[in-house]
Amino acid sequence: MIRFHGVAKRYPGGNDALRGISFEVTQGEMVFVTGPSGAGKSTLLRLIPLLERPTRGSIIVNDVNLATLTRRRIPYLRRSIGMIFQDHRLLPDRSVFDNVALPLVIAGFEHKEAQRRVRAALDKVGLLDRERSDPATLSGGEQQRVGIARAVVSRPSILIADEPTGNLDPALSEEIMRLFEQFNRIGVTLMIASHDHALVERLGHRRLHLADGALA
Amino acid sequence: MRFFTQHLSAAIGALGEFQRRLTGNLMTITVIGIALALPAIFILALDNLAEVSQDWDGTPSANVYLERTLSEQEQTALLSQIDALSGITRSVLISAEQGKTTFAERTGMAEMLNLLEQNPFPAVIQATPVNTLNPDEVSALVGTLADLPGVEDVRLDQAWLQRLQTIVDLASRATGLIGALLAIAVVLVVGNTIRLDIENRRSEIEIMKLIGGTDAFVRRPFVYTGFWHGLMGGMLAWILSAIVIAVVARPANRLAGLYDSGFALSGPWLADGLTIVATGVFLGLVGAWVAVTQHLRRIEPGEGT
Numbered sequence: 001m002i003r004f005h006g007v008a009k010r011y012p013g014g015n016d017a018l019r020g021i022s023f024e025v026t027q028g029e030m031v032f033v034t035g036p037s038g039a040g041k042s043t044l045l046r047l048i049p050l051l052e053r054p055t056r057g058s059i060i061v062n063d064v065n066l067a068t069l070t071r072r073r074i075p076y077l078r079r080s081i082g083m084i085f086q087d088h089r090l091l092p093d094r095s096v097f098d099n100v101a102l103p104l105v106i107a108g109f110e111h112k113e114a115q116r117r118v119r120a121a122l123d124k125v126g127l128l129d130r131e132r133s134d135p136a137t138l139s140g141g142e143q144q145r146v147g148i149a150r151a152v153v154s155r156p157s158i159l160i161a162d163e164p165t166g167n168l169d170p171a172l173s174e175e176i177m178r179l180f181e182q183f184n185r186i187g188v189t190l191m192i193a194s195h196d197h198a199l200v201e202r203l204g205h206r207r208l209h210l211a212d213g214a215l216a
Numbered sequence: 217m218r219f220f221t222q223h224l225s226a227a228i229g230a231l232g233e234f235q236r237r238l239t240g241n242l243m244t245i246t247v248i249g250i251a252l253a254l255p256a257i258f259i260l261a262l263d264n265l266a267e268v269s270q271d272w273d274g275t276p277s278a279n280v281y282l283e284r285t286l287s288e289q290e291q292t293a294l295l296s297q298i299d300a301l302s303g304i305t306r307s308v309l310i311s312a313e314q315g316k317t318t319f320a321e322r323t324g325m326a327e328m329l330n331l332l333e334q335n336p337f338p339a340v341i342q343a344t345p346v347n348t349l350n351p352d353e354v355s356a357l358v359g360t361l362a363d364l365p366g367v368e369d370v371r372l373d374q375a376w377l378q379r380l381q382t383i384v385d386l387a388s389r390a391t392g393l394i395g396a397l398l399a400i401a402v403v404l405v406v407g408n409t410i411r412l413d414i415e416n417r418r419s420e421i422e423i424m425k426l427i428g429g430t431d432a433f434v435r436r437p438f439v440y441t442g443f444w445h446g447l448m449g450g451m452l453a454w455i456l457s458a459i460v461i462a463v464v465a466r467p468a469n470r471l472a473g474l475y476d477s478g479f480a481l482s483g484p485w486l487a488d489g490l491t492i493v494a495t496g497v498f499l500g501l502v503g504a505w506v507a508v509t510q511h512l513r514r515i516e517p518g519e520g521t
Contacts, residue, residue, distance in 0.1 A: 051517050075433075102424070105225070106430075106433055107428070
């Protein structure tokens with residue numbers, strides 16, 4: 001599903017974020033990427049939807065070698081991957097419903113079908129009653145769940161979450177992680193970056209531990 | 217169908233954005249309207265003038281001004297002398313008194329004329345040459361007329377028609393240049409407005425690209441913003457030029473009347489208006505395109521964070 005082979009990323013200025021890492025995540029797996037901040041967790045995840053290009057090595061996602069993807073094809077790669085961010089990345093001037101509907105609007109879904117899917121996604125994250133709300137009026141945990149609904153609404157086969165619980169208290173964090181496990185149970189492949197070792201350990205999924213840009 | 221609905225929603229979305237920043241957008245539209253109205257007004261006026269010279273039947277006629285000292289008999293003698301010239305088909309004598317009366321009738325300045333001790337108008341013989349003469353023969357004929365005793369001056373009315381033609385040519389060339397400069401101004405104004413728009417919506421654009429929005433999708437609302445600006449600016453320009461021409465038409469037509477011309481300032485008609493609006497839309501789209509290609513590509517979710 002996701003295969004890294006000798007992937008290195010050097011930022012301008014000579015900062016090596018990743019130093020030649022190789023791993024494979026198979027379909028339906030739920031994998032945590034752990035390690036101290038600055039170890040390269042975010043960089044690793046950002047390479048998968050080509051938010052960044054690797055300096056070296058090859059990445060294969062859904063049997064496609066990302067090196068062969070032209071700029072024009074990148075949007076279609078991103079549509080097949082749901083992304084969740086620590087800072088939610090919601091549009092503040094649109095309702096919860098419109099935020100979640102955005103991937104479907106972009107993909108050109110028919111209105112009725114889009115509406116149905118948005119409701120289903122909001123229902124799954126337990127926010128169906130907030131669809132008309134302004135994101136700013138929601139709590140941090142609720143905003144994150146809107147972000148998750150947006151990531152899953154187009155039913156991608158891969159979900160990527162970068163510190164999704166970074167700003168949440170332990171109870172809410174656990175709640176979010178349980179939500180991810182539910183998606184995993186229906187066959188979605190997940191890669192989640194987290195520095196919350198205690199929580200990750202408790203959940204007991206496969207772990208990729210990064211230290212100073214290398215797998216440990 | 218999907219293509220159509222996506223465009224429709226982008227167009228309506230852009231209109232929504234438009235009214236969210238109403239004041240700024242209205243100012244942009246006003247600038248576009250004025251910038252388009254100015255050349256439009258000049259072009260319309262010149263079109264009207266060009267029609268005057270086209271309406272002309274092409275036969276010049278010479279105004280032969282007679283010396284004031286000539287008696288009535290001498291004037292009539294001169295008339296028959298001119299009438300007898302080969303190359304002249306028709307000649308009419310307009311006495312000084314007739315000239316004064318006609319002028320007074322046309323201008324309503326009879327009282328002012330009465331203040332003058334002396335009739336300022338000379339007697340004139342209007343001589344029409346045969347229309348087969350070439351310009352050289354016409355000037356030779358003018359020379360002959362001027363050399364006749366008792367003739368003060370000869371004016372070929374074609375001369376001022378030619379002058380008018382030249383002025384129109386000059387003015388339309390200047391209008392073309394100014395119009396081109398103002399068109400560039402419109403493109404830049406729209407481009408700049410959209411550049412600011414893009415900056416204001418930077419995070420929105422990033423998010424769009426993050427979740428798989430194609431360049432075309434991200435570009436579309438901004439291109440439609442340019443379209444709306446151009447459309448509304450063009451309509452404003454149409455209204456402005458119609459107002460200006462309506463205000464100016466009356467005195468202009470009066471002035472034309474003084475020159476004994478059938479010229480009547482009119483317009484802008486539907487076709488002119490649609491041309492103005494289409495020009496606005498075109499320039500708006502060009503401006504949007506310039507801004508979008510320059511700035512949109514630079515915003516990538518990969519940068520920064």
